[in-house]
Each structure stands twice: as structure tokens, then as C-alpha cells.
Amino acid sequence: MTELKITAKKGTGFYIRAAATFLRGTDEKPPVPSVILSGTGSATTTVVETAHAIQKQGLAKITRVETGYPTTGGQSTARLAVTLTADWPFPDPSSYCNFDEVRVESYALDLEINFEKGILQGSIELELLAIQESSRLVLDTRSLSISRVTADGASASFQLGSAGRKSEALGEALEIELPKKLSPGEKAKVHIEYATAPDAVAIQILSPEQTQGKKHPYLFTQCQAIHARCLMPCQDTPGVKSKYTAKMTAPSPLTVLMSAVPEGEPKEVDGKRCFYFTQKVPIPSYLLAIACGNLASRRLGPRSHVWSEPEAVEACAFEFSNTEKFMSIGEKLFGEYVWGIYDLLVLPPSFPYGGMENPCLTFVTPTLLAGDRSLADVVAHEITHSWFGNLCTNRSWECFWLNEGFTKFGETRIMGNMNGADYEQLLLRNDCLKLSEDVALFGPEHEFTKLCPQLKGVDPDDAFSGIPYMKGELMLRHLEKIVGQERFEAYLRAHVKRFSGGCLDENDFKNFFLEHFSSEPAVKEVDWQKWFYGRGMPEMPALHSTLAEKVELLFSSLKGGYDGAAEDIKDWFPKQTELLLDRLVDYAREQAAAGKAVEVQGRLNAWNEAFGFDSTKNAEIRFRWLMLALACNDPSRVDAAIAMAQEVGRMKFTRPLYRELIKEPSRLPKAKTAFEAAKGSYHPITAKMVAQDFAKAEAK
């Protein structure tokens, strides 16, 4: 055991560097039992914060912190026991970069959007901090054209994809030789001139005809999970966080927005507009976001605006008017909102997800515009990422559930605060159904049904499903039941404080939870292994919702031959109708498997007459209704299902619609033709994933 003495007067940054240098300098390379860092200072908290900061930066795992002994002359002291684990420094299977040696602390983008060429072109300047002695910088890239690299002003040589670091899933590593060897704690600047590729997976460019206004082109990005490397050379791992600034140039009169705070008004130069942004809170690369188009905004609250094409902006302002309420509940539950502004951008229908939690500027799909605010729970979800994901970040995509499970929990709790505990239980019921559907889709023995799957050699897009969301939420509900709601909510606030600004994996979470509840014997019974690495369905909670019971009653009546009437559901929440349709889809599938699809099919027109499903404005209901029609082979609604799949690029809807369409072999050619026709209007991620679904179905 080696001991390092540090004195607590220079602030946390000093300690991180001192500790990093020390850890790297020691002979005790992993696996080692532990290294003791001890500090004496007027503020013990500085030493404790240091411990946490060291861990957040992935330098080591803190196994024990002892403070306040012995107290001499009014000065408190602290000792930190630090374990370098065998897998130190926490490899990320989805990145090639050498973030264990050198870290990007901040970067400055200077990019011009060229709609004619379909590219972004310009430069990035990276500010590096050496963690250990190193003379190279390895960054992630994918299909970037790199024209020039300089390091601290001197030309630097570089190679793309060298040493076999090139693959379909991960892109091509960019290795830059630094002109001088950096010592731990030393800083350097690397400047890279580059352009993106016209087929970059992170970027979708819409022609004017593809927009609502039909006059101007539109560009938007989606970086999660590992697409930031198509936009810029970067350390594309959620384990590294950097601040950024950006200067973005676009043709007049278009507006550029980013996942950052805008600085001042745009400057007009030669028919172009320059926009400036600053993101002062360090963020992982996957949270970089850019949008550019003919955009208008409306104020939603003291710190929020909603943006969209001008044609839809009033409808958007109505739909998301509860934003500030959601934020206030989030702050009460999880702590201060640190990002300054919270704006929403409503994207064109090809946006591949319901929402993306880009800091300061959540991106959302227009399929949330139901006209009655009933789908704004996605906004509550994205707001919750302001704490879980954006502040406390999964260390790699293998523990994505730490972003999504916590956020799903928070979303459901916020919606419960809005609409009552019974409603919260209804949402959980819906989530349990979604979980069992997603587990069934992969098969219960599949690696991706684990809360923490292994992703070596895997494209994270292939592993994505509702499982980390719902299974993660259920695990947290299980823990909440053990310790009680009030204590669990206090835990969540402590968790945010503890991991804020850093990253964590499932063991960091487990250790902190056990430390927090060290005097609670019941938590010792938790089967962490099973929750984290067990396949298939987890233990289901007992749920009590009168709202869900009403759904079950109507479901039974409909199954029993009752045709339904509008008043049956007139006081319902739309989430109850979603549950009813989910239950009917399952029923239709069972009947179809028993050769009785036609019996369900014969009931659809009556149900439509009663409940008006064919004309619903709610995309979740429309989707489920069409899935029901497809499940019972209703030929009269195939065109409507195809129309939804073609119009909406949100994968939650598009992929299941195509998958259900092609389950029936006679519908395959029509579905294929529809996909080929719509493919060009989809986001590259959606086009890639739907093409894979077709390939799988055709291979069967």
C-alpha cells in the first residue's frame, strides 16, 4: 500500500492532477489492492470532493473515504482508499480513443453548413489534458475527410484507421502524433480541419419540398449513441465530458440551434448568418446537437421556448405548455436545474425518436402533437434527463439503463405528481406490457434482454430497445419498495449530487446505494447480480390502479362480444385507451395463432364506430389501432398502416409497423415497395434499421 499526501488548499482540480500523476507513477498497476491518498486541509469537503472527482473522471474507484481524523489545530483531515480495478481505466467497447491517456477538456467548433454539398465543413480545436505520459491522441471518426492537423500551432502527422482500428460498427480511429510528449497534468491544443460526408449517419438534410414550409432546406443531427464521430473527430465515449463553444455559419435567413446557450444575435455576412453558442457544463459527445432551418419560436415559460417551422409553432406552444410545471416538479424531486435554459425543438416527422435530451434544447418528434397535451409525457422524460443521463451519465453504452431506467422512473413520477398515484400505476402497467413485448422480440435468452448487456463488437443501435428503460425502472421501483418512497427520493437527490458532472456504471450505483442505506438491513437482500445480468423478464411488481381496472373491464366486454360505445371511454385518459389497444393487440395475436384472426377482424368496424379510432389525432393510439388491424389481417387498413409507416420516421412506430406488415407473407411485396419509396425521406438511422428488419424477415 502506497500513500500520497496532498494538502487541501488548492481546489479539486489540483487534487485530480496530483492524484492522477501519483496513480500513474506508482508501480502498482492493475489489479492492485489499493492506494491511499490522504489530505489535510481546512476544508475536509475538498478532499472528499476530490475523491469523487477522481472517480468521476474514471481514474480509479474510490473504495473508502475517511474524514475528520485526527483533528489537529482545527484542521480536519481525510484519507481516501482508492482501488485501481482490473478493468481500469474502464474501457468502452464502443470507442477507439485513448481517453485513459489524454482527455478533451473542451473544444471549439467553427463549421459552415453547405446544403448544396450536404456537408458541414470547417474546424475543431480541442483542448487536451494529459492524464498520463503520452505523445499521441486517438480520436473516433466516421467517414470524415481530414485535411490538416496542427498541435500547439505545429503541423502534426495523422493516420486514419491504422493498427486495425477500423470497423463497420465503430468507424475509423484518427491517430494524431503530438509533436511533444505530454506529462500528466500538461495541456495541449489540437486543431483539425475537416468536412463531414454527405451520407453521414448522424445528419439528415431535408430538401425544401420535404419541409412543412416548402421553401427552405432543413438539417438536423442525432448523435446518440455513437454518431457524434460522423460530425467531428472526438472522444466518442460517454465516459468523457467536455465543454464546447461553436461558431456555426448557415445561409440566410435560416436559424441554427445547438445543445448549448446561444451567445448574442446572429451576425449577417455576405448572405450568410453566423451563430455563436457556449455549453459551459461539460457534456459527453453524444449530447452534441445541431439543427438548421426556417425556425420560429414561442415562449413557454421563464426559461423555455419552443421552436419549430413557423407553420406549426402555435400548435407546439399549446401542446407543451406544461413544460415549466414538469421542470419545477423535476427540481423538487432531483435538485437544481443547472443548464440555464430548457428549449424544445419540434422536428420534422422523420426525426427517428420520440425525443432526444440534447442539453438546453430537447429535440422532439411532431408525433407528440395530439392537440390535447396527452403525449407531453415525452417532455417530462427529456426534462428528467437533465439530471439522469446529462449530469449523471452512463460510463459506457453497456450500462445505458443508468440513463434511461432512472429517467423512465423520473418521468413516471413526474406524471404521477401531475395526475395522481393511480395514474402512475397505470403508466407502470403500460410499461410492463412494453417490456414483455420487447423481451419477446429478442427472445428471453438474448444478451440484449440483460439490464447490462455486453456490447463488444456490437453496434449500439442494434441493441437498443425498451428493455433498459422498463427493466431499469422496475429495478428502481423494487429498491423504492424496500426503503420506502420518501427515503428513495432522498436517495435520488444524493445520487445526483454524488455523480453529477461525472459518469457511473452499475457497480458505482450499487456501491453508493449500499453506502447510502448502510443502516438498512433489507437492502442486503437485493439480488444485484440477477437484476444487472439476468436475462429475460424480471420480477413483476404488484400494481393497483383503478384506471387500469376499468380498462380490463371494457377489454373483457369487448372480447365477450360487446361492440362498445363512445361514453365507455369519454372520461378516460388517453393512456387508458393505449392500454386497451395493447390488450386487444395481444388478444388478436393469440386469436390469429389459433386460426381465428377473422373473428377479431369482423369486430373492428364496430369498435371504430364506437371509439373513432380511424380518425384519432393521437399517434400512440393510431399506431396501436393499426397494429391491431394488421394483427388480425384486416385488408381494409393495410394502406393506412403503410401510410403511417411512410409518413413517420419515428422508429418506435415505423419499425413495428413494417415488421407487422411483413409477418404476413402476402403483404411483403407491398411493404417492400412502400419502404423503397419512403427510404429517401427517412433519417439514415431509421433507413438502416428498417432495412435490417426486412433483411431478417426475408432470410427466414
Ligand SMILES: CC/C=C\C/C=C\C[C@@H](O)/C=C/C=C/C=C\[C@@H](O)CCCC(=O)O
Ligand atoms: C442496452 C442498450 C445498448 C445501447 C443503447 C445505446 C444507445 C442506443 C442508440 O441507438 C440511441 C438511442 C437514442 C434514443 C433517444 C431517445 C429515446 O429515449 C426514444 C425512445 C423511443 C421513442 O419514444 O421514440
Ligand SMILES: [Zn+2]
Ligand atoms: Zn430517454
